[in-house]
Amino acid sequence: MDRMHEYHNKLEDEGYIAEDGEPLKCQHCNNKSFVEKDSYFECVGRVEYTLVCDKCNEFAGHWAYGYWQIN
Numbered sequence: 001m002d003r004m005h006e007y008h009n010k011l012e013d014e015g016y017i018a019e020d021g022e023p024l025k026c027q028h029c030n031n032k033s034f035v036e037k038d039s040y041f042e043c044v045g046r047v048e049y050t051l052v053c054d055k056c057n058e059f060a061g062h063w064a065y066g067y068w069q070i071n
C-alpha cells in the first residue's frame with residue numbers, strides 16, 4: 001500500500017471523499033456544499049471542472065475525464 005493510497009483510504013473512512021474520490025465534505029471546515037468552477041468543455045460535453053468549498057473557498061477536488069483528483 002503506497003502513501004497516496006493510505007491517504008485516500010483515511011479520507012474515505014472519515015467521510016471526506018467517496019470511493020471514487022469525489023469530495024463529500026470540505027477537508028478544511030467540514031462543509032458539505034461545493035461550487036463548481038473552471039469548467040472546461042469539449043464537443044463531448046464537460047470534461048473538466050474544479051470543486052471549491054462554498055464556505056471557505058478552499059480547493060476540494062478536480063474532476064477530469066471521469067476521474068477525481070483531490071490534491
Ligand SMILES: [Zn+2]
Pocket residue numbers: 026027028029030031053054055056057058
Ligand atoms: Zn470549507
